[in-house]
Amino acid sequence: MRQRTLKRKKKIISVVLIGAALYCFCANYNMILPAIAAGAEQTAKFSALAVMPEGGAERLREEMSGEISVTKSTMVTVPVTTPPKPTENPQVTTKTTEKTTTNPQYGKVQTVNMSGSGYSFKWNNILVNNKTKSHTFNIEKELAIRPDINIHKNGKPQVLIMHTHATESYMTTDNGQYNKSFSARDRDNTKNMVRVGEEIKKQLDAAGIVTIHDKTQHDYPSYNGGYERSAATTKKYLKQYPSIDVVLDIHRDAITRDDGTKIKPTAVIGGKKAAQIMICAGCQDDKVTGFPDWQHNLRFALRLQKQCNDSYSGLVRPMYFVSKKYNEYLSRGSLLLEMGSDSNTLEEAVYSGKLLGISLAKVLNTLEIK
Structure with missing residues (x-):
């Protein structure tokens, strides 16, 4: 119980x-x-x-972040590793197969109209870049004096065209760049200064002014000594043809800036690109002697400068007046002409040769003895 x-x-x-x-x-x-x-x-x-x-x-x-630090009554404790803090400007590396547009094999070509730049004094549309130390002149007064040139249209040679540096040549393309390995020299007379000289002769002959064109490459095989060799050629023609009063040494310029950019002096005339021309007139000054009649060459240069500008505005750069002989001492009607630069094309230079020939014929017609 x-x-x-x-x-x-x-x-x-x-x-x-x-x-x-x-x-x-x-x-x-x-x-x-x-x-x-x-x-x-x-x-x-x-x-x-x-x-x-x-x-x-x-x-x-x-x-x-506010939940991990819970009260002591939390049954599960989980360790958390905080990731590294990202930088404010993280660098992102992206692989690409795109080709760069900068090629060290090529340089830049800059087209520039140089007709109104780099001159010391001017009169109307005639600009002169005076590089001498002691000479100056009045353009208007010099133009008023007749050059010592007498043109006869009697079938005898009046003009000699020659080339101290005949193998100077031009670009083969016009795309704003140049191949640094390209040499602007060519022995092919259809691609160098001889081709430009032929175009000038063509215009003079058409105007009834008999012209001889010497095609000797005085700068081959050696560039040095070219002026001495071309002087010998000129003297030979002047002796053989005393009727010659005008001698033109046809070159092309080369302009390159410190950064490697090549300058292409260009004017657009009649809707076409023309290589701008620089007329070079030498003189006797300081250590340059043996050129006592340089004023006659200067007067001829000024008349040609004016005619080119009157006929084709922008065709010529400021006239280059410098203490050098350039073989101009051999004739009172001798001039050195730079037909564009090594960054112009042959087509542009030949076109300028045509325009120069037409302008030169007009000047020489005013000096004709009838």
């Missing part, structure tokens, strides 16, 4: 304890459930962090 009573008491006590436990559980249910949910959420986030791309992972880390 006593044992049954004891068992009965144990059952009652067990029921009471279970009931108390249930009561406590129910009373704290609203606190326990959020903790369980929070733990599950943290576990899910850390799992996602492990597989997420860098951009999304960084965003998730920012969101979790």
